[in-house]
Amino acid sequence: MNREELLNSRRWKIGYTYRCTCNPQCYWAKPLGRHGGGSGTFLNNGEEALGAEAAAAIVADQYRHTDIADIRMWQESVEERDARLALHRRQKADEARGIHWAMGGAN
Template sequence: MSRDQILESRRWKISYSYDCVCDPRCYWAKGGRHSQTTFLNKGEQELGAEAAAEITARAFKHANVADVEIWQESDEERATRLKWMRKTEADERRGIHWNMGGAN
């Protein structure tokens, strides 16, 4: 599959919570836990939710994963993601990007 085909397909997402290990604990961590939602990129969804969460959590160095959900993005989510990506690419072609420097 080409890059464009991959980006335009409905991607798989995973969401889970994990222990906050910050010292002091983050005020926004609900019950001492953070949450993470991200895309699965290498077919991890075929392993199942728990195994996919373990792989993803290991990549982000998260511990004690719980409340795992895995789903394929809806058509609306996909359309929103593609719209954002196209806008970002258009901005970069016009010289507007996050790496502009001097904004502080």
């Protein structure tokens, strides 16, 4: 799959909770002592074929998360994909006009 096909396909995401290792422990970590994966992390290298637990282990290792639980894996919806593509197009247009994340404090 080339870059354009990958960008336009509905991508897989994974989410999980992991043990809070902050010191002092975060009071907002719910359930108590655990951080959530939020809206999920994209799987980029075909990890979805490995299954949820194996893919979560790979992602957790990349972010140095420990004691993962409540693993869920899903394919993004058509609406999520369209929103991601719209953001990508806006960022490309901004870069073409010389506006990009590396501007520092210019704005």
